[in-house]
Amino acid sequence: MKYLCIALLLIAGSAVAQKKKSDPKAQQEIIKSLDADFDKYSGIAHQIWEFAEVGYQEVKSSALLQETLKQAGFKVEAGVAGIPTAFVATYGSGKPVIGILGEFDALPGVSQDATPELKQVPGRPAGHACGHHLFGTASSAAAIAVKNWMATNKIQGTIRFYGTPAEEGGSGKVYMVREGLFKDVDVVFHWHPGAQNNAGARSSLANKSGKFRFTGIASHAAAAPERGRSALDGVEAMNDMVNMMREHVSSETRIHYVITRGGEAPNVVPAFAEVYYYVRHPKRDMVKEVWERVTRAAQGAALGTDTKVDWEITGGVYDLLPNEALARVVDTNLRLVGGYTYSDSEKVFAEKIQKTFTNAPALASTNEISEFKILPGAGFGSTDVGDVSWVVPTAGLSTATWVPGTAAHSWQAVAAGGTSIGHKGMLMAAKTLALSIVDVINNPVLIENAWKEFRTATGANFKYEALIGDRPPALNYRE
Ligand SMILES: [Zn+2]
Ligand SMILES: [Zn+2]
Known part of the structure; x- marks a missing residue:
């Protein structure tokens, strides 16, 4: 200087x-x-x-x-x-x-x-x-x-x-x-x-993220497994489907996840499990499209594992x-x-x-x-x-x-x-x-x-619409 x-x-x-x-x-x-x-x-x-x-x-x-x-x-x-x-x-x-x-x-x-x-x-x-x-x-x-x-x-x-x-x-x-x-x-x-x-x-890549929460039924994993429905099975089934989906999305797509809740002990069938997803692509319309497919994988996983799923969009950027x-x-x-x-x-x-x-x-x-x-x-x-x-x-x-x-x-x-x-x-x-x-x-x-x-x-007709929709700020996404 x-x-x-x-x-x-x-x-x-x-x-x-x-x-x-x-x-x-x-x-x-x-x-x-x-x-x-x-x-x-x-x-x-x-x-x-x-x-x-x-x-x-x-x-x-x-x-x-x-x-x-x-x-x-x-x-x-x-x-x-x-x-x-x-x-x-x-x-x-x-x-x-x-x-x-x-x-x-x-x-x-x-x-x-x-x-x-x-x-x-x-x-x-x-x-x-x-x-x-x-x-x-x-x-x-x-x-x-x-x-x-x-x-x-x-x-x-x-x-x-x-x-x-x-x-x-x-x-x-x-x-x-x-x-x-x-x-x-x-x-x-x-x-x-x-x-x-x-x-x-x-x-940069447009990005949409959210947490998928599966609910099942807890039971003794050895004594009464037939009475349980594993929420973790829901998460794993969803991840399996999304991992297969990777072959059928455009190559610039990026999908990543971490399992944020997977149960507490192997001898208890997990009644709750959560997986946190990101979907990214250079074009935000493609992010929306892939995100929809990910949510369908979540629904399919819940159906197949006899669990319930809902999700929360926690982030979305242009x-x-x-x-x-x-x-x-x-x-x-x-x-x-x-x-x-x-x-x-x-x-x-x-x-x-x-x-x-x-x-x-x-x-x-x-x-x-x-x-x-x-x-x-x-x-x-x-x-x-x-x-x-x-x-x-x-x-x-x-x-x-x-x-x-x-x-x-x-x-x-x-x-x-x-x-x-x-x-x-x-x-x-x-x-x-x-x-x-x-x-x-x-x-x-x-x-x-x-x-x-x-x-x-x-372009003349562009109108800003947030990828997060109208949800309030996800103030607890780091908790
Ligand atoms: Zn950073
Ligand atoms: Zn930074």
């Missing part, structure tokens, strides 16, 4: 070539303020990393971000869309209205200390294996930096930070979209922790709709911000982490920005940012908050996210988001271009 001044000059030059107004004074103000607050935001991110609260239980994490934004002069509305940990923090008034997303939920089952070797933390069953502690903090930092710039320079417009819980399987944003909270927003920015610096865009016009704004600013290098101790940590990989890219890649690409097809993940992207033009980036080669949802991701490596990547993201917001506020044509592309992509 010491080359910033040179970079600023270069970007100022190239921006003229693109007939876009770049604002070096604003850029310097934003970058200076975020650098100055680096320790503060690292501390906040680390607290959320330690809280490690799972979906819809992020009480302390949400409160900390709310408090941070309140102290900075934002007006906070908490408990929106029927979700106690969801909130909207607003600064300013009138147009443009710029949205910025912040996640903060952890993942169950990935307890890990900030060490380069596998080490669980007693009393902490979850971990930030997707880096959402950095996500929420960097987005808050960006919102606050932009707010300060607006206040100092009397800039017109609204910054709206969306505190979005339960991204991991809880579809938190879907309820917020369904509630109409994005209705008057011009553009939305987001980001995601990662193992490289990249502002290219790609779609495929992500990339917006190239907006993504290019983010890419320009990511290149302006640039990457970062490791200190000696970070390098030692990263080398140890990389020893646990079979193949790892060079550590120096934290200082590089990937080539800008809008890739065809969908990456093999899902996000509830998808729903946001179908109601308002949306773009984001990922930065190297993890050691190069790290996979999301791994212990190595939790580990790096608890160190200064994660914080340095987070700072890059905060700066890039803030600078991108400054650009769209200064250049309304960027918003117009994003909307032109958005309208063409969604």
Whole structure:
């Protein structure tokens, strides 16, 4: 970042070539303020990393971000869309209205200390294996930096930070979209922790998930088996049918399940069993179709095992709709911000982490920005940012908050996210988001271009309908 001044000059030059107004004074103000607050935001991110609260239980994490934004002069509305940990923090008034997303939920089952070797933390069953502690903090930092710039320079417009819980399987944003909270927003920015610096865009898989609950009759498994009906048999029969079905779905389909309740003791015929399913596909219509077939397998299984079944949809997200016009704004600013290098101790940590990989890219890649690409097809993940992207033009980036080669949802991701490596990547993201917001506020044509592309992509007749239907938020899906 010491080359910033040179970079600023270069970007100022190239921006003229693109007939876009770049604002070096604003850029310097934003970058200076975020650098100055680096320790503060690292501390906040680390607290959320330690809280490690799972979906819809992020009480302390949400409160900390709310408090941070309140102290900075934002007006906070908490408990929106029927979700106690969801909130909207607003600064300013009138147009443009710029949205910025912040996640903060952890993942169950990935307890890990900030060490380069596998080490669980007693009393902490979850971990930030997707880096959402950095996500929420960097987005808050960006919102606050932009707010300060607006206040100092009397800039017109609204910054709206969306505190979005339960991204991991809880579809938190879907309820917020369904509630109409994005209705008057011009553009939305987001980001995601990662193992490289990249502002290219790609779609993601639409996803529907739910829990199938089978009820049978308990009995002594040896003395009176004929009087029992096994709920676990229902689950197993359903899984068998779905596993056969895999041969007869399109190859991009992804179906996964875990048995969340399978009985308590082998000598008691289980009266209750539960299986938790995900169905994914690049196209949400195909997700709906395969989901219907899965529910028929459940009904068939219940019929054949003389049990009863019902199910609850717990999540459902759209495929992500990339917006190239907006993504290019983010890419320009990511290149302006640039990457970062490791200190000696970070390098030692990263080398140890990389020893646990079979193949790892060079550590120096934290200082590089990937080539800008809008890739065809969908990456093999899902996000509830998808729903946001179908109601308002949306773009984001990922930065190297993890050691190069790290996979999301791994212990190595939790580990790096608890160190200064994660914080340095987070700072890059905060700066890039803030600078991108400054650009769209200064250049309304960027918003117009994003909307032109958005309208063409969604089509004139598109009407948003949540895959979760009209169910209330599944606040207990992690219980
Ligand atoms: Zn994740
Ligand atoms: Zn994530």
